[in-house]
Structures are given as C-alpha cells and as structure tokens.
Amino acid sequence: MVNYYSADYILPVSAKPIHNxxxxxxxxxxxxxxxxxxxxxxxxKTITKHKGIITPGFINTHCHLxxxxxxxxxxxxxxxxxxxxxxxxxRNANEKEVVKAMQSADSEMKRNGIVAVGDIANRAISKETKxxxxxxxxxxxxxxCFEPEKAQEVFRDGLxxxxxxxxxxxxxxxxxxYSVCKEIFRFLKQLHKPETNLLSIHNQESEEENKLYxxxxxxxxxxxxxxxxxxxxxxxxxxxSIQTIVPLLPKRQPVMFVHNTYTNMxxxxxVDRFAGNVTWCLCPNANLYIENRLPKIDLFLNQDSPITLGxxxxxxxxxxxxxxxxxxxxxxxxxxxxxxxxxxATLNGAKxxxxxxxxxxxxxxxxxxxxxxxxxQGLKLSENSTVTPLI
Numbered sequence: 362m363v364n365y366y367s368a369d370y371i372l373p374v375s376a377k378p379i380h381n382x383x384x385x386x387x388x389x390x391x392x393x394x395x396x397x398x399x400x401x402x403x404x405x406k407t408i409t410k411h412k413g414i415i416t417p418g419f420i421n422t423h424c425h426l427x428x429x430x431x432x433x434x435x436x437x438x439x440x441x442x443x444x445x446x447x448x449x450x451x452r453n454a455n456e457k458e459v460v461k462a463m464q465s466a467d468s469e470m471k472r473n474g475i476v477a478v479g480d481i482a483n484r485a486i487s488k489e490t491k492x493x494x495x496x497x498x499x500x501x502x503x504x505x506c507f508e509p510e511k512a513q514e515v516f517r518d519g520l521x522x523x524x525x526x527x528x529x530x531x532x533x534x535x536x537x538x539y540s541v542c543k544e545i546f547r548f549l550k551q552l553h554k555p556e557t558n559l560l561s562i563h564n565q566e567s568e569e570e571n572k573l574y575x576x577x578x579x580x581x582x583x584x585x586x587x588x589x590x591x592x593x594x595x596x597x598x599x600x601x602s603i604q605t606i607v608p609l610l611p612k613r614q615p616v617m618f619v620h621n622t623y624t625n626m627x628x629x630x631x632v633d634r635f636a637g638n639v640t641w642c643l644c645p646n647a648n649l650y651i652e653n654r655l656p657k658i659d660l661f662l663n664q665d666s667p668i669t670l671g672x673x674x675x676x677x678x679x680x681x682x683x684x685x686x687x688x689x690x691x692x693x694x695x696x697x698x699x700x701x702x703x704x705x706a707t708l709n710g711a712k713x714x715x716x717x718x719x720x721x722x723x724x725x726x727x728x729x730x731x732x733x734x735x736x737x738q739g740l741k742l743s744e745n746s747t748v749t750p751l752i
Contacts, residue, residue, distance in 0.1 A: 363388075363393055365383055365384070365406050366383070366384050366408070366410075366411065366415060367382065367409070367411065368412065368733065369381065369412060369737070369739075370382065370413075370414045370740055371384055371414075371723065372416045372699075372703055373417075373722055374417055374703055374704050374707050374722040375708060375722035375723070376722075379395070379396075379397060381398035382395065382396060382397060382398060383397075383403060384396070384723060385406075386731060386752055389728065390730070390752050391727070391728050392723060392726065392728070392729070394725055411751075413735040413736065414699075414733070414734045414737050414740070415723075415731060415732065415734075415751070416732045417476075417722055417729040417730060418474055418475065418476030418477070418720065418750070419707060419732065419748075420475070420477045420478075420706065420708075420709075420711050420720060420721060421475045421670070421683055422479040422617065422642050422669040422671045422710040422713060422714070423617075423619045423669075423673060424470075424479065424480045424481070424681065425674035426463045426466055426467070426482070426490065426491075426674075427459065427674075428448065428675060428676040429462035429463050429465065429674065429676075430454050430459050430461075430463075431448065431451060431674070431675065432675035432676065432679075433675075434447075434451060434676070435447050435676060435677075437649075437650050437651075438651075439651070441567035441570075441652060442567065442569060442580045444676075445584070446587075464490055467490055467491075469680065469682075471494075471495065472750070473681065473684065473748060474730070474732040474748040474749070475496065475683055476720060476729065477496060477497035477710070477716060477720050478496055478498050478499070479498075479499050479671070479710070479713075481501050481503050481561065482500045482502055482522075482531075483503050485525045485526070488526055492528075492529065497530075497720070498529060499530040499531065499532070500531040501532060501534045501561040502519050502523045502526070502532065502534065503534055503535075504519045504534065504535050504536060505536045505541065506541055506542060506544075507539070507540055507542050507585070507595075508590065509542045509543070512548065513544070513548070516545060516548045520533060530714075532558045532559045532560070533552075533558060534561050535549070535562055535606075537562060538570060538574065538603065538605065539574075539602065546606065547609075550611050555613070556611065556613040558614065559616075559617070559713070559714070559715075560610070560617065561616075561619055562616060564619060564620055565602060565620065565621055565624045570602045570623070571602055571623060573602070574597070574600065575597060575599060575600065576599075577595060577596070603618065603631070603632065604628060607632055610636065612636075614638065615638045616636065616638065617669065618641055620644055620647070620656070622648050622652055622654055623656075624660070625657070633664065633666070640669055640713045641667070641668050642671050643656060643661075643668060643671070643686075643705070644670070644671045644672060644673040644678075646673075646678050646679070646685060646689050647671075647672070647678050650678055651677050655689075667705075667713070668705045669705055669709045669710040670686045670687070670705050670710070672685075682748070683706050684742075684747070686706070687702055687703070687706060687742060692744070698740075699740050707729070731750065731751040731752035732751065733748070733750075733751050734747070735747050735748075735749065
C-alpha cells in the first residue's frame with residue numbers, strides 16, 4: 362500500500378522546493394516517488410493534502426542522552442565553567458531515574474520529528490534505550506583526560522566502553538581541547554583506520570577555553586585547581602584552542618566541531634588549511650542557555666565545510682527539538698533561507714553520520730522519515746511553526 366501526501370511545499374533538500382508537490386511512501390516508509398503538482402502518473406491516486414511544508418526527518422547530530430534527568434535543574438546564563446561544575450555535581454543520579462529520563466527524551470525526539478541522533482556517552486547506561494528505540498543512534502564514547510600520565514589507561518577504558526556498544530554504531534572521541542591532553546590525540550592516530558572513527562569535539566563554547574590556550578589564564582586555571590588537577594605541564598600556545606588541536610588530528614579523520622560559540626574567521630581559515638574532513642555543528646538554544654551568546658553564523662556560510670544542528674542535552678536546553686533550533690536561528694539571523702538551514706538539519710547530518718543512503722533527503726528508495734512543518738509563511742518559518750511526523 363502506498364500513501365500519497367501533498368503540502369504547500371515539498372522540500373526534498375537534495376532538489377529544489379516543489380510548490381504543491383506530492384510524495385508517495387509505501388508501508389515500510391520507503392519513498393516510491395516525488396512528484397510535481399498534477400503529475401499524470403498519480404492522477405488517479407488518493408492524496409492527503411496538508412498546509413505547510415513537508416521535509417525529511419531531522420538529524421540531531423549532538424545530544425547527551427545521559428544528562429536528560431538534569432532538565433530544568435540549572436540556572437540559565439551562568440557561563441560554561443559554572444555549568445560544567447553543576448553537571449559534575451549532579452550527573453550520577455539514581456540509575457532508574459536516569460534510564461526513565463533517557464526513555465522520555467528518546468520519545469520526545471521522535472515526537473519532534475527527529476529520526477537520527479549523534480549522542481555523547483560516558484558510560485554504557487544508554488545502550489538499552491538505544492537498542493529499543495526506533496531512532497538511529499551513533500554513540501560517541503567521550504574521553505576526558507587532561508593528565509598525560511593517565512592517558513593510556515583512560516584511552517583503553519574508552520575503547521573498552523566502545524566495545525560494550527557492540528551492534529550499535531559507535532566511535533571514540535575527545536571531549537574538548539580543555540579536557541584532553543596531547544597524548545590522547547596521539548593514541549587516536551594509532552587506531553586502525555582512524556578515518557572510519559568519527560569524532561565529535563566540543564569547541565570554543567566559552568572564551569575561557571581560548572584564554573587557557575593563548576595565555577594559560579582565566580577561569581579554567583581555578584577550575585582545575587578545584588578538581589585538584591596539576592596542570593603545570595601545560596604550556597600556553599599563543600593561539601586559540603582549535604588551532605592547537607587540529608594539527609594533532611589524522612588528516613582524513615572526520616571531525617565535527619560542536620558549539621563553536623567563540624570561533625572566529627582566523628580559526629575557520631586555519632581549519633580549512635590544515636584539516637581534511639570537518640563539519641561544524643551548531644546548538645543555538647544550548648549556547649543561549651549557557652553563555653547567552655550565539656556563534657557568528659555568517660562566518661560559517663559560504664565555507665567548504667558543511668554545517669549541522671544539534672540540541673545538546675536537556676541539562677542545557679528546554680526541549681530536544683531541531684525545529685526549535687531552526688526557529689532560534691531564523692529569529693536571530695532573518696537573512697538565512699530555510700532551503701539552506703533545512704539542509705543543516707537533515708542531509709548534512711546524515712552525511713556526517715554515514716547514513717545519507719537512507720536519511721536526510723526526500724529521494725526515491727530512501728526511508729528518511731517525513732515531517733510536516735505547519736504554520737509557515739510560504740517557504741519561511743513563523744514563530745508559531747510546529748512539526749508533526751507523518752512517517
């Protein structure tokens with residue numbers, strides 16, 4: 362059985378928008394065709410018509426499912442380091458509470474039209490939720506180790522944790538420049554085929570990260586002192602954090618830099634010159650929640666490296682909803698076009714996760730999910746826009 366859907370616009374992402382277009386989907390969710398209005402081959406078919414825009418399912422490339430139980434527990438606008446300290450103090454809650462919150466978050470993402478997720482994990486507690494979910498998950502096993510003498514042990518533990526996600530897509534990744542030493546990057550280079558190991562690295566979420574790398578000053582010095590971490594070995598680099606770590610990465614290794622709130626044009630030029638396979642992930646609502654600041658979006662436009670979107674965690678966001686991220690972007694940067702930003706929300710993320718053969722665009726033979734964005738104004742979102750999964 363094939364169901365046919367029509368809307369004011371079909372946005373295939375891989376092709377131009379189709380005014381009053383029609384899409385056919387079989388009982389398995391596979392697209393059997395995308396048609397112009399009045400196409401003769403479906404003139405005798407029953408078509409369900411909607412107001413709004415039909416899009417592929419959303420790809421959330423950055424999430425922390427493990428932190429879902431922390432929703433609403435932290436004040437907004439405190440800055441990154443107070444936020445990290447609060448997370449450290451409360452992340453290890455009762456296991457049943459954590460699992461229940463993860464299951465609820467998984468359901469929330471499904472209701473909000475998300476079909477695939479790049480999720481950060483520090484332990485194996487999310488595995489069962491992911492195995493039972495209809496969403497596609499790629500799990501980024503996160504390594505935190507700023508002490509060179511512990512690097513080998515921590516890296517081995519990360520590999521062991523990655524193996525516990527056997528049967529689910531996963532990879533091992535550094536957390537952030539301020540939380541991993543150079544030795545971790547050296548071990549990453551020694552992986553068999555590092556180009557198959559996707560990286561997701563928190564980047565320049567706070568100006569304090571750049572202060573640490575440029576001058577060995579700022580709030581991170583006190584942060585590590587409170588944690589009783591000796592960082593005497595660390596030397597100021599006289600350049601931003603991202604410019605320091607990029608040369609340490611294997612040339613062909615796919616890396617997604619996440620947040621990029623304080624990334625500047627010099628950083629972007631440096632990355633374009635020295636990095637081989639880079640994606641920029643933006644999490645606008647989390648940036649506003651933590652630092653009350655957004656990245657300089659215009660700097661990332663017209664660059665060779667693609668952009669994706671993420672929600673971050675419920676510890677730093679009110680909801681797990683990619684449409685909400687799009688609404689924030691368009692409210693603050695009204696010159697952006699939905700045809701462009703929707704690609705950030707779908708196909709670019711699918712390509713990074715290596716699942717664009719099935720997800721990310723409305724093309725015959727794919728099973729990308731089908732979203733209806735309602736309360737739109739032509740090909741523009743409105744502040745009242747909502748999303749409903751059709752498939």
